[in-house]
Amino acid sequence: MDTRLIVERGTFRLDVALRAAPGEVVALLGPNGAGKTTALRALAGLTPLTGGHLRLDGVTLDRTPPESRPVGVVFQDYLLFPHLTALDNVAFGPRCQGATKAKARAQAAGWLDRMGLTAHASAKPRRLSGGQAQRVALARALATRPRLLLLDEPLAALDARTRLEVRAQLRHHLAGFEAVAVLVTHDPLDAMVLADRLVVVEHGEVVQEGTPAEIARRPRTDYVAQLVGLNLYKGRAEGHTVRLDAGPAITTTEDLAGPVFVAFPPGAVTLYRERPAGSSARNLWRCSVTGLETHGDQIRAALTGELPLTADLTTVAAAELDLHSGAEVWAAVKAAQTHAYPA
The missing domain is CATH 2.40.50.100 (RNA polymerase II/Efflux pump adaptor protein, barrel-sandwich hybrid domain)
Structure with missing residues (x-):
């Protein structure tokens, strides 16, 4: 992925350049209002660019509509379809890509098995725990085999005990993901554990980037110093x-x-x-x-x-x-x- 995201909205201007290789997990960190979510929405195509570019696997996606991008998104509140079972939630993506109902369900069953959720395939979201819902949302995003996976505060809705367990599971799944993953979080521990590289954004600009060890060793702003x-x-x-x-x-x-x-x-x-x-x-x-x-x-x-x-x-x-x-x-x-x- 090679991108420069420029978004101008009122008095706010986002200008963030991001590069990532397949298999790399990049975390966007920053205080509230820094532009992290705007950057994520721009990558997903939900917020249009006013400048810059977005290239993924050598293909320019600047004007590609969201539904046509090879992008999977896990939202903070998961946004599972409440009327569908866990199986059909995961099968939704493959169905939209043209798979038959039987094939989509077979693919979904495979993803639920990887997530350790086979026993909950017939459960609807209201019957799932927070950790289970998070894994269903991740399976739904991965079932479309995206080339870019976006995770928006994926652990924020979990209680402290569940968060510890799900963070470890998420690290395992991301380690096996072959494309690019971009994680937005305000939690330094999530970023340090899950990401290969951190990009710190303040006031719409990148103020520091590097490995978790580099960031922790040499902070360059007060925000980063407080973070570590x-x-x-x-x-x-x-x-x-x-x-x-x-x-x-x-x-x-x-x-x-x-x-x-x-x-x-x-x-x-x-x-x-x-x-x-x-x-x-x-x-x-x-x-x-x-x-x-x-x-x-x-x-x-x-x-x-x-x-x-x-x-x-x-x-x-x-x-x-x-x-x-x-x-x-x-x-x-x-x-x-x-x-x-x-x-």
């Missing part, structure tokens, strides 16, 4: 010192020059109520607590002051420090726990 759980700053490096655009200097282990980003995880931050006596820490800032929240089995503290940041600490440590909103603290980060890279 890192404190992120931009500044100018002079050797091992980075002078931030807004804030103090940070000492790093990398020896760099010029514009850089500096990142470190909240777990790298150590908090003290008093300035640590005899501390040799080069990265030490006076801050105040603006908020506390549970984060997994830890407490995440939001801090403002010399350097706005977040810090993770155990519940016991938070209690011993008597942390509360407005509490004055000192925050320290070892240079070895920072990571600087060119901006």
